[in-house]
């Protein structure tokens with residue numbers, strides 16, 4: 508093993524795709540997945556690689572600063588890819604403190620542990636902070652988020668992520684911590700917890716439940732297939748310039764209602780239902796408070812500098828995603844019933 512890499516939040520949606528890619532692609536790296544296994548963390552996401560010789564799972568909470576210091580000393584990490592976070596905007600509206608504790612304090616704890624471990628030699632070290640386009644706030648009908656766009660977060664979630672981004676840059680500036688940072692648009696794909704728009708709606712269509720569209724449904728997001736985000740993270744971790752920020756996006760804007768209609772069409776086809784059946788479930792409901800109108804990423808920097816671009820079209824990615832959920836009914840049942848906790852106890856007790 509020539510490097511030990513810490514990936515935080517590796518049992519979550521995006522983190523599990525990053526862990527899989529690194530474990531398979533870099534047999535000479537020792538990959539340590541640190542995750543608290545909150546409701547969003549699920550080791551079933553990693554069943555295919557859990558016995559790989561270069562992979563290790565550590566159950567720990569990034570809010571525990573002294574534990575982070577101990578783990579950094581124990582493993583002597585060369586690099587950190589930090590994804591652990593509370594990630595759902597609606598939950599941040601209900602309980603902002605959980606977001607402040609994990610996203611802000613948890614990130615500070617990791618930065619402090621890395622600073623202390625790497626104090627005498629920062630050579631070859633790297634702290635990679637995975638962040639979101641939501642830190643830039645909301646766009647009007649036109650324009651794009653650039654890496655230079657001013658921060659203007661609007662929800663407790665995006666404010667907590669913005670705070671963590673500032674901390675990472677401040678540690679880079681003040682303590683010469685080698686870092687890279689990316690701000691990515693909405694991800695979709697297999698293993699996403701069914702609280703986010705696409706998996707929630709797939710699950711509801713399967714169960715003939717209403718599809719709750721917030722407000723008028725004319726909110727716009729830029730969607731990226733999760734495997735393409737993981738590919739971008741690999742590239743930036745290895746080839747991104749120190750101290751730089753890269754925006755990552757799908758060049759793929761959709762108004763929610765148009766996306767939902769496309770999803771309904773694909774679901775009808777795959778479930779063998781008459782055209783229009785799923786769309787009948789669309790139900791307009793009360794809007795999300797402070798709902799950001801439009802996000803759109805200009806991903807030209809990562810495209811030009813590192814040669815990254817999405818590998819699948821939205822229609823293809825959505826079709827693969829639906830197929831995965833239809834083939835993994837058991838996974839859906841477990842995450843919606845809480846059974847994955849039992850799985851963890853059985854496996855690691």
Ligand code: NAD
Nearest residue numbers: 516518519520521543544545547548568569591592594694
């Ligand atoms: P997720 O909610 O699916 O996974 C988060 C993971 O972090 C879970 O495994 C959870 O158990 C773990 N975690 C939460 N609190 C923890 C704590 N205190 N200590 C240790 N582990 C903890 O989230 P995701 O959608 O995979 O997002 C991953 C990262 O990417 C987040 O930082 C998020 O802000 C960022 N991001 C997400 C998207 C998106 O569309 N989902 C887009 C851009 C950026």
Ligand code: DAU
Nearest residue numbers: 594595596639640641692693702703704719720721726763
């Ligand atoms: O832009 C990146 C961000 O994308 C990430 O940083 C977040 O972690 C991730 O959760 C996501 O945030 P959004 O709030 O955009 O995602 P969500 O899937 O919750 O909602 C997408 C859009 O769909 C948004 O406009 C709200 C709307 N929506 C969502 C749900 C869950 C509905 O209309 N109905 C719903 O039931």
